[in-house]
Amino acid sequence: MHISEGVLSVPVLALGWGTAVVGIGIGLKKTPPENLPKTALVSGVLFLVSLVHVPLGPSSIHLTCLGLAGMLLGWSAVPALFVALLLQGVLFQFGGLVSLGANTTIMGAAALAGYGIGRYGSGKGHYLFAFAGGFVAILIGSVLVTLALVLSNRDLTLTASLIFAANLPLAGVEGLISVFMLIFLSKMLPDYVPRPAGI
Helix, strand or coil: CCCCCCCCCHHHHHHHHHHHHHHHHHHHHCCCHHHHHHHHHHHHHHHHHCCCEEEECCEEEECCCHHHHHHHHHHHHHHHHHHHHHHHHHHHCCCCCCCHHHHHHHHHHHHHHHHHHHCCCCHHHHHHHHHHHHHHHHHHHHHHHHHHHHHHCHHHHHHHHHHHHHHHHHHHHHHHHHHHHHHHHHHHCHHHCCHHHCC
């Protein structure tokens, strides 16, 4: 879900940076000092997991763990994503710096969608909510990538459609990863799994 440099129009870039700054600000405000180690750990995971990618036009297909990040961190996922994306852009030119705001907005919104769904996952339905959180996060991210590309250049409509379609199978994989990771973390690091998130 990284959009490369030179693809997005100036208005889309500006909107991306504006919403990213707001999201980062809210995320920082909602991150208590005691949650910084967990936030840093999740940021590191986000940095690593999306480095393995398959290029597709101006973007790529890769694991993201966005829903999982949202379920673990809530709003803190937005600054965690920003740091991960910034390091990827600086160290590997992956995604880039000019498009960093748009990429943060797209992936941050996806993570917040995962948070919004996953936090209701308590009781018998926790596995379903965890899966849905990971699944919907990818769908939201894919829709936002598609919109950003089409709004920037109508000629990218076909590419945007291909990116959206390619991410559909990934959504199922991300849902399963979210379930298994929350089960694992609930046993190994139970303090890292918020109670409202379920498992």
